[in-house]
Amino acid sequence: MNAITQFGSAGFTLALLLILILSGQDLWNSAGIRMACVLACGQSVVVLVKRAVHRPRPFKSLIGVINHKPTICPYSLPSGHTNAAFVQALVLADTVPELSAMFLILATLVGLSRVYLGVHYPTDVAAGGLIGYTAFCAVSHWIF
Numbered sequence: 001m002n003a004i005t006q007f008g009s010a011g012f013t014l015a016l017l018l019i020l021i022l023s024g025q026d027l028w029n030s031a032g033i034r035m036a037c038v039l040a041c042g043q044s045v046v047v048l049v050k051r052a053v054h055r056p057r058p059f060k061s062l063i064g065v066i067n068h069k070p071t072i073c074p075y076s077l078p079s080g081h082t083n084a085a086f087v088q089a090l091v092l093a094d095t096v097p098e099l100s101a102m103f104l105i106l107a108t109l110v111g112l113s114r115v116y117l118g119v120h121y122p123t124d125v126a127a128g129g130l131i132g133y134t135a136f137c138a139v140s141h142w143i144f
Contacts, residue, residue: 001113001116001117002113002117004106004109004110004113005081005110005113005114005117007085007088007106007107007109007110008079008080008081008082008083008084008085008088008107008110008114009081009084010084013039013084013088016032016035016088017032017035017036017039018032019032020032020035021033021036027095028095030095031091031092031094031095034091034139034140034143034144035087035088035091035092037139037143037144038087038090038091038132038135038136038139038140039084039087039135041135041138041139042083042084042087042131042132042134042135042136043080043083043084045131045134045135046078046079046080046083046128046131047080049077049078049127049131050073050075050076050077050078050080051075053075053077054075055075055076055077055121055124056074056075056076057071057074057075057076057118057119057120058076058118058119058120058121059118059119060074066118071119076119076120076121076124077121077123077124077127078124078125078127078128078130078131079111079114079120079124079125079127079128079129080128081110081111081114081128082107082110082111082114082120082124082125082128082129082132083128083129083131083132083135084132085106085107085110085111085132086107086111086128086129086132086133086136087132087135087136088103088107089103089104089106089107090103090104090107090132090133090136091136094140107129111125111126111128111129112125
């Protein structure tokens with residue numbers, strides 16, 4: 001699960017953005033720019049909600065939940081990894097529709113891995129995915 005959760009990490013996301021934007025191909029360049037815009041919107045909402053809600057992570061508030069993954073932020077709602085994974089999946093699915101199921105399954109697995117690792121509740125993951133979807137729809141409608 002540690003490997004799967006990395007698909008939503010900042011490091012992986014930034015690497016993917018650089019690969020897409022610097023690919024030299026218009027299709028991938030456009031997808032990278034779009035992904036960057038959607039991520040900026042989605043992650044901004046994630047940070048604002050985390051700061052407003054202050055929900056502690058499961059391993060801090062539930063007995064018997066083990067933290068399998070170090071975290072930077074002490075708050076759990078919503079899941080930033082899941083948000084990033086769904087933004088990546090939605091932009092890539094829109095760019096390469098024939099692979100959309102694979103991208104969306106991977107994003108879902110990232111969310112499930114966050115619960116398994118003890119760093120999020122299922123509602124945190126659902127909120128992260130919903131924020132990613134909403135940011136994707138908004139940016140796609142108003143900007144692209």
